[in-house]
Amino acid sequence: MKKYTSKELREAWLNFYKSKGHVDIGAVSLIGDGTTGVMFNVAGMQPLMPYLLGEKHPQGTRLCNVQGCVRTIDIDSVGDESHCTFFEMMGNWSLGDYFKKEKTAWTFELLTEVFGLDKNKICSTVFEGNESAPRDEETAELLKGLGIRPENIFYLNKDNNWWELAGTTGTPCGPDNEWFYPLWDEKCSESCDINCSCNRFVEIGNDVYMQYEKLEDGYKPLKNKNVDTGFGFERMLMFLNGYKDVYKTDLFEPSVKYIEEQTGITYGENVEETKSIRIICDHMRTALMLIGDKNGIVPSNVGAGYILRRLLRRAIRHAKKINLDTSKLCSVVEIFIDKVYDKAYPLLLQKKDYIMSEIQKEVDKFNKTIETGTKEFDKLIAGINKKIAFMSSNNPNYVPTDSDKMITGKSAFRLYDTFGFPIEMTIEMASELGIAVDEEGFKKAFEEHQELARTTSAGAFKSGLGGDGEMETKYHTATHLLNAALKLVVGEKSHQMGSNITSERLRFDFACDHKMTEDELKKTSELVNSWIQKGLDVKCEEMKKEDAVASGAEHQFIDRYPDIVTVYSIGDVSKEICTGPHVKNTSELGTFVIKKEEASSSGVRRIKAILQ
DSSP states (O other): OOOOOHHHHHHHHHHHHHTTTOEEOOOOOSBOOSSSSOSBOOSTTGGGHHHHTTOOOTTOSEEEEEEEEEOOTTGGGBTBSSOOSEEEEEEEEEESSOOHHHHHHHHHHIIIIISOOOTTTOEEEEEOOOSSSOOOHHHHHHHHHHTOOGGGEEEEOHHHHEEOOTTOSSOEEEEEEEEEEESSSOOSSTTOSTTOTTOOEEEEEEEEEEEEEEETTEEEEEEEEEEEEEEEHHHHHHHHTTOSOGGGSTTTHHHHHHHHHHHOOOTTTSHHHHHHHHHHHHHHHHHHHHHHSTTOOOOOSSHHHHHHHHHHHHHHHHHHHTTOOGGGHHHHHHHIIIIISTTTOHHHHHTHHHHHHHHHHHHHHHHHHHHHHHHHHHHHHHHHHHHHHHHHHHOTTOOOOTTTTEEOHHHHHHHHHHHOOOHHHHHHHHHHTTOEEOHHHHHHHHHHHHHHHHHHSTTOOGGGBSOOSHHHHHHHHHHHHHHHHHHHHTOTTOOEEEEEEOSSOEEEEEEOSSOOOHHHHHHHHHHHHHHHHTTOBEEEEEEEHHHHHHTTOBOSSGGGSOSEEEEEEETTTEEEEOOSOOOSBGGGSOOEEEEEEEEEETTEEEEEEEEO
């Protein structure tokens, strides 16, 4: 097995598929473009969905790249040996070109002739078939023909060897062929194989054969059959170098070494300290990629910006835990820019000063919050422990209940509302001390606070309305069009940060890192007015929250919505989860005129507009 540096592995993958007639299409933005219903790109194939469904790709039918992804669903697992929030997928695709015969042969060639794996040890899994699709005997026979032992080929069910996007219809799907390799030769038992819990086998990649279209009640064959290959870059790098810890690869080794030097800690010696080092390295790398992206975002309290803020603040807290000066976090970022991604992501070098400036601003801001919040948190814990000690001293048979060892929802909300302490941090810090947090109580307190704010603020109605009359309804519909226009003019990083509507005007706050130019304002007005003149119908639908997200409906703080939500669509221009009133057709709005554009707060701009 050949060992690789990260730069060598990236080059090896791309050069191999270029030799097979593929074009390197490069990586697209990490930030979701709104067409897939997710905040970040979470898979290498995601940006290619229109082409997998039949649209012609401008660069041909054979494509390859190494695509960055961000996945936060398992953020709590970061800190172990293998989980990463930002990761890269090595991919290649056939868009109605070659299929199973060529792809199985090329993957086999790559694994054996380029990476030097023993063909007698390679294992593979294929789809066992069900009532909707047949057993994938074709792939199994091709694998045997290449020299993979029959006893190393396994038939697994839909949960293991079928790929589709959950909660969607009209999307490509099909059986996949996964590749495995043993980390060591000795079996733990006679029956030890890829299904064994001893972790002897590692999955090194998979080839998805998109030959069906997903329908509401089943599947139908696709006109053009596609291939979607995905090999995890970090996982493959770890595997080829004989590591069981991704943070020992050259992607992380320089930053880990720097933190060791700054703290005197030896990576791997202490479980908790090692976990903190991993979290710092992972989260700072992800923050770097999100801010340095071509559609880069900045920390905020909504949407993708809130995820970024949470990552940075979690890294700051773990820096404090291991006595790493938080001013050194920018140095960790600089190491990634200068030593790891200088060639793969040249834009990071161009945006270096901006990236580090934004990170330092967030560090400075949160240092003030965390100091005060931690003191209040410690008081809560001391109170809980004092109560338990008192009860124990008065009753020798006393055993603390779960409610005795819990921070109440109101106390957690006070930390959040008064001291700016994120609920995620309260939960994480409490968990480390064996203390629970009443999360339902927190949500209830939060909702009560929102309701109070709505009813006590003068003229406060749903969705920023100052009333629910005819003009307020028109202005509210216009904010949806304005939001859609800003995404086209300013970029997908733009999203609603707040609004205020009266019968005389609308005020709309949105994420934007610069003062809009006259040209940008003109284009925005022209877009809104063109949609008004088209007379687009406004459609209202009720659906499950998860279906709304999957359909691409724009939203903020999705966890705060009920299970059934209302989605308003304006032609094919705008689709949002919303509760406010709307007109039936955009032709009712009149002429949209922007009167003023100004700063609202850091990273947030404000537009004031009227309808004539």
